[in-house]
Structures are given as C-alpha cells and as structure tokens.
Amino acid sequence: MAGAVLVTGGTGYIGGWCVTELLRRGHTVRATVRNPSRAAELRAVAPVAVAGGRLSVVVADLASDDGWDAAVEGCEHVLHVASPLGREGMADPAALIVPARDGALRVLAAAARAGVRRVVMTSSCAAATPPLGSGGDGWGEEVWTDLEHRLPDPYRASKVVAEHSAWKFAAGLDGTTLTTVLPGTVFGPVTDVSDAGAVALVGRLLRGMPGVPRFGLNVVDVRDVVDLHIRAMTDERAAGERFIAVSGFLWLADIARELREKLGPAAERVPTRGLPDLLVRAAAAFDPVLRRHLPLLGRAHAHTSLKARRLLGWQPRPAGTTVVDCAESLLAHDAVRAA
DSSP states (O other), X not given: OTTEEEEESTTSHHHHHHHHHXXXXXXXXXEEESSGGGHHHHHHHOHHXXXXXXXXXXXXXTTOSTTHHHHHTTEEEEEEOXXXXXXXXXXXXXXXXXXXXXXXXXXXXXXXXXXXXXEEEEOOGGGGOOXXXXXXXXXXXXXXXXXXXXXXOHHHHHHHHHHHHHHHHHTTXXXXXXEEEEEOEEESOOSSTXXXXXXXXXXXXXXXXXXXXXXXXEEEEHHHHHHHHXXXXXXXXXXXXXXXXXXXXXXXXXXXXXXXXXXXXXXTTSOOSBOOHHHHHHHHTTOHHHHHTGGGTTXXXXXXXXXXXXXXXXXOOOHHHHHHHHHHXXXXXXXXXXX
16 A cells, blocks of 8 residues: 555544545545444445545554554555544543553654654644733744643643654654644534534534623634645645644634524524623533633634645635534534434
8 A cells, every 4th residue: 555644533523534535635545443343434435445445444542552553554644633532531631641642652653663754643723822811813833832831621731742742752753754733623514413522512502502602713624624634744845844724713602693694594593692701600610611611711812824824825714614514514414403
C-alpha cells in the first residue's frame, strides 16, 4: 500500500469525514478503529473502495503499543485524528490526558520507524486559548494555553498536553515532519444519528431550551477541517507548523437567530431570549457539563485562521452556513426528535 494515508479514529466525526474525502480525492486509505466491531461501519461507507483495495481497516488503541507498526507500514502520510472523548475524563482527568499524550507519541514513533513523510495531528483551539481576561480578535498559533493559570477542563487539558508532547518528540525526528491543525468548535453535516460532540448543541437548540446562555464559539465546518488536514498533509510549507481552523466567532444567540431565520417552522422551538449570567451560574451547580464551561461565559475571544488562508490557500465556509447545514443534516437524519 505504497503512498497510502493512515487515518486514526476512522469512526469519529472528523476521522470519518477524512476517510470519505481522501477516498473521493483518489487516495488509498487505511483507517484505525479501537473496537473491532466498528470496522464494518467504515467498510459500509465505501464498499467500492474496499473492493478495489483503496480502503482497509485495522485495529489499534491509543492506550496500547499493539498494532501501530502494522497500521503505518507502507503509509506515506498519517492523519492522527483519534483522541479520547470528553466523557471518559469526567471522573478522572488522567483517563483523557494520559492516552491522548501517549497515543500521540505512539503514532509519531511508529510513523518515524515506518518512514512516514508527514504526520498531521488534530489538536484544538483549546490549546491556543489566551489567558482569562483576554478578549478581542486575532488570536493566532503563537498562543499556547497556560495550564498553570487557566485550569481548563480535562478534555482541553488533554489537547494541550498531547500537542506539547508531540512537538517535543517531533523535534528529534529525521525525515518525518509534524503539522498540527487546531479546529475551533466543529459543526457541519452528520453521517448518522450517533455523531455527537458540538453538533449536539445544535440539536438542543432545535428541540428547545429555556433560553440561550452567553457562550461564544469559534465555529468551523467539519468539511473545511478535513480540507485543511489534507492541504497540510501535501504542502511542503506546512511542515513544522500549527494551523488554526476557524471560520468565524458566533455567540449562541447568533446561532439561534441564524437557525430561526433560515429554517422557518423547523426551528420554531429555538429559543429567542437570553439567559442571565446569574441564572446560568446557579444552574451550573447542578450541571457538571455547564460547570466546566463557566470560565467562557460572556467571553469573546476570536481566533484567526489567517495563516492557513495565506500559506495554504484555505477558504472555509461562512460560520452561519455551517450551523444551518448542521441543523438541516440533523433534521434529515431525524436526530432532533430521536435524541
């Protein structure tokens, strides 16, 4: 499988779109799954590619050394998208941070041994968040989240630690280069009703909420995140670089308004009023998910993707288009009523 692309976490939201888009562009793809029972899901996505030998699935777990050398054998590029999910660190932060860090190092080490040319690792804007109290626009790749002072939730901490560790490891490599992509909050079309993550927020808005809290998001479309991964994989200028992937900053109130304006009756339950900060803080005492996001309440800090646009020619969709496409996809999959 000379020249193949390995995609880790092939059944995840971003990973699944990576597999689909790489195949569409003619690449040969090998995808990893943690659970062997999920291999059939990937093969069902592109049976023609499976039959033609352009898609294969292997089992490899970020928490184990087993399988990674076989996974990268013969591959020219690696898109390391897999990462532990937020719910795995609810009780014990180490359940997220350790496998995210060690998994990234396992993938990089195996890639180096196999002579892979480029590893593109999915990080997060959470790894480039300015200090609390900072606002404004234009926060770029030079920013690193300060774990000593910001005290982010375990998922965000896992992204910071994993990316830091990856860059430190990559500094000692010869022949294998690293690039990281830092998406904002990823929305966009879903492939099935099991897709979760940020898209679940759009589903909650469509089903109805008491009101909209003052949370702001740096929005990006999953399809554009994948496009940036592939550009970073193939462009020599991307070697050794971080790239923020955002389209624009939207308050939840902006998202709600966009849904109401574009979807008509399908968005009749989307809230029209805001929730006072005091009420949100009180509710957070009983809601651990809400509690984790309290530091972001009322905070507007907009990241910039100017570097990716200028260096790699990346052109993301408008943020408003992305959230509407996400909502329409959820409605088409009957995911709003079913959730």
